[in-house]
Amino acid sequence: MTRLNLLLLFALIACALGVVTSQHKARRAYMDLQKAQTASSRLEVEWGQLQLEQSTWAMHSRIETEAASRLNMRVPDSNHTQIVPVGKGLDQ
Template sequence: MTRLNLFLLALAMICSAAVVTSQHRARKAYGELQKEQEVARQLDVEWGQLQLEESTWAMHSRIEAEATTRLGMQMPGTPRTQVILPDGKAVGRTTVKDDPL
């Protein structure tokens, strides 16, 4: 009977140590998860800022202003402008001011 009690006591001690160890690991993993989620939130904010910056740099008015001031470019005159249709045919020499392409 004494052997059985000692065996059960040892088994209970081993189980309690295993529970403590697994709880410690779970808490540590949860802390790491919280840190990684915070990093993910920061990256999402940075991604949004980068998208906003990209849209600002890609604005048509900004590109046109850079082309005229920095590169000295200008809109071509009427005789040098053609409209190209999707089928590849050119339609006369007209201005393209209202063309969305």
């Protein structure tokens, strides 16, 4: 009977250690999940800010202003503009 009691005691201790270990792993995994969700949220905010910044830099009025001020470019007069038809060959 003593051997059976010792065997059951060791089985109980092993099960208890298994429960503690699995709970610890579950808590660690949950903490990692929380960190990943926080990082994901932060990256989504940064992505939105970058899209807003890109749309600001790509505005036609901004490009036109920069072209005029930095590169001294201007819109050509209508008599200097030539319209080329699309889809027609050069030999026609």
